[in-house]
Amino acid sequence: MIRKAGFILLAVGAANAAFAQGAGKPDLVSGRQNFEQSCGVCHTKPLITSGRFGPALSKASLGGQADVMAEVIGTGIPLRMPGFKHHLSQEQIRAVVAYIQTLDPPPPETAKPTARTSGERRDAN
């Protein structure tokens, strides 16, 4: 009896794993890896001193529309960003989009406090 229950649990576990992949659920781990490898060089700022060529990406990019994002990633932007449709499969692109949609938008750039904006003037207006 105990053996049988164990077998059933195993079978259910395997079915769940197959479902998670087969149902076309995007793979966030591969999405993140491809994002870091292919997009990070322009879209992230790995060091505080490094610049960033493209905008920071998040769930708010392009109005959060997954289809538009996938289209831009596949086709690219003339002179500014390469297209990835020959480098990544549609499924990989979907996974990258799903990963981007887990990222919160960055806070607005805050000005460094200066003598005028710090101290007693901070509360004045």
Ligand code: HEC
């Ligand atoms: C060579 C640098 C470069 C690489 C590599 C690159 N991008 Fe871009 N990307 C840009 C630039 C620059 C822009 C902004 C273009 C503009 O606004 O004219 C952009 C814009 C975008 C936008 C639109 C953002 C917005 O808010 O308008 C998305 C989405 C995007 N990139 C996704 C990606 C993804 C995903 C990858 C990796 C698969 C990637 N990019 C790789 C340079 C790059």
